[in-house]
Amino acid sequence: STDVGPESERQFREHVRKTRMIYDSLRMFLMMEEAKRNGVGGRRARADGKAGKAGSMMRDCMLWMNRDKRIVGSIPGVQVGDIFFFRFELCVMGLHGHPQSGIDFLTGSLSSNGEPIATSVIVSGGYEDDDDQGDVIMYTGQGGQDRLGRQAEHQRLEGGNLAMERSMYYGIEVRVIRGLKYENEVSSRVYVYDGLFRIVDSWFDVGKSGFGVFKYRLERIEGQAEMGSSVLKFARTLKTNPLSVRPRGYINFDISNGKENVPVYLFNDIDSDQEPLYYEYLAQTSFPPGLFVQQSGNASGCDCVNGCGSGCLCEAKNSGEIAYDYNGTLIRQKPLIHECGSACQCPPSCRNRVTQKGLRNRLEVFRSLETGWGVRSLDVLHAGAFICEYAGVALTREQANILTMNGDTLVYPARFSSARWEDWGDLSQVLADFERPSYPDIPPVDFAMDVSKMRNVACYISHSTDPNVIVQFVLHDHNSLMFPRVMLFAAENIPPMTELSLDYGVVDDWNAKLAICN
Known part of the structure; x- marks a missing residue:
């Protein structure tokens, strides 16, 4: 070698x-x-x-x-x-x-x-x-x-x-x-x-x-x-008895204050910075009221009582295929995923409700000399696993322009890059008759996200041109194609204690974002 x-x-x-x-x-x-x-x-x-x-x-x-x-x-x-x-x-x-x-x-x-x-x-x-x-x-x-x-x-x-x-x-x-x-x-x-x-x-x-x-x-x-098996055992101990292996550095054991399914740790053993405590934790993105029609019992929904399968109405909305497998893993990236909503008859366990189930893996916001604040998981994240929503206060173009004139900087979901996953699901090298599915065009994502006062754990994920996390747009609680929720999935198998990273887009754009979050 x-x-x-x-x-x-x-x-x-x-x-x-x-x-x-x-x-x-x-x-x-x-x-x-x-x-x-x-x-x-x-x-x-x-x-x-x-x-x-x-x-x-x-x-x-x-x-x-x-x-x-x-x-x-x-x-x-x-x-x-x-x-x-x-x-x-x-x-x-x-x-x-x-x-x-x-x-x-x-x-x-x-x-x-x-x-x-x-x-x-x-x-x-x-x-x-x-x-x-x-x-x-x-x-x-x-x-x-x-x-x-x-x-x-x-x-x-x-x-x-x-x-x-x-x-x-x-x-x-x-x-x-x-x-x-x-x-x-x-x-x-x-x-x-x-x-x-x-x-x-x-x-x-x-x-x-x-x-x-x-x-x-x-x-x-x-x-x-360091051996991966040692890191795996260390992370497992952190989930059950963190102070036994890291007696100093913890600032808070749940910055979500119970808003997430599992606690989100805050750790800093480098300096005295406690900035993430100064923001209100927002588990889901807040959209402007009255901007779109919420789903209701009168809206079109599936009638799959035992869970969605072949021939389902929601499957048809997704170009003839449910986006997830039975373990909740993203099968392939799409321009937009329509998950089952309140008008659907399927149970909460339906495989087409993955992102609605919220955070399932234990995440930790930590202080880093290289990236300022960063995020890592205490669990193994397999490729295609749902991580969390990227949450903030959604603003229309007009609202965003006003804030920008005042000197404030915003996060623009349309600029997130997901080019690394364009080939996900392409089996043409293995299956001779494989055809990549085609998806209908959707309107451009036309909103900004203000995370200057309210945010969630995703806002501390660092930028990288070689990311291990990708963005997938999802609709489930309303029907406005221009205002999807921004959901994050693992782009590869991510070991515990590995820093998560996103491609925020052009360098000039993400510099401003990091000024807010870090």
Whole structure:
């Protein structure tokens, strides 16, 4: 492995992002296709099964990364702390080449010295003799287990076990991915890339079950970013007992004052600034009264008593497809999403009411030396997950012009950039007959948002030209196309404690915005 340089790393990172986007889109497409066949309330598809099928289809289309190179060491574009939800996803990325085996290796025919070389290991507690101490791992070799995962016979020095021994002999580093139980809307566990380790010792020992097993001592190479598994555990503790791990720095444990479903922390261990406390918290955008007709029982709404499905009126409003899957994940970005409203007969649990359910993930506003005030999540955010509304006081063009003449600066939703997600849902590289859906034109979003006195947590999200959060316009409580709600979704899998970022548009525009919020 070599240092590819900042510019090349950026290009590789973008390639990783697009590959993961195809994988997630394909996996959700397969899930939704089966859901359509089973009907509303029918049996849901197994997530891991569709994850495997999506990976196989991408392999057949030659879309796996680094499959022809089999890189030893770090994978360009994959960063320490990156989160994955399925083993097949690791294969697609080239991070771990086998969907089941815990040890991935190059065979002797592919190695320059004619001997097998280990490239990566997955540490998930699959062997009773494993001992994971973080930076040091006592890793058990593979083989000898029965169908129930019990050690039933002696292990042999072959395959992955031999490759581990040879990598130790030659001092070759291996990638370590940890598999952790983590309940989320995508799967029951996550896989976290924790960086490069060296195998410093190996021996044959009698395991707890009385059978011989190979043991390997792995030590993490210094100078790398903090392990993602450590950050994951740290964030989990912050949600339940924050003062036990961060006794100083907390200013407030809920700046929303109960207006959100979950509390929003305020943290500053840098200086004495407490600015976010000086504003009234606004959970939803406030629109000018009398500007549009609110939805009512007389308005057109769906009659889907058990939840919206195929043939629904609201599905027709969305160009023939509901925008979300059954986990509330945004399937693809649209110019505008029509969610079910008060005139609809469907229950609150309907999958077409995602943004109305409010904040579900624990967010923290924090003080940063780089960006002033910023926002991070204490939960894993999967690609397409709803985060929150960008809330302020909506102003008409005339009202905005008056404030601007007085020297005040405003946020303009029409200037938010979502170019990164234009290809989300495009499966033309996998499905030969795939056609991108076409959407009707909508009037330009023609309002400004004043956040100088009332705002919510989203207003502290920092600007970036390489954002991990995107904007999606949504209607659900009124019918004015020019005044949609501004909803924020994760543009990629975002690990806990990672700063959230938005592309506010042209530099000259967002400088003024940051003067208000930071």
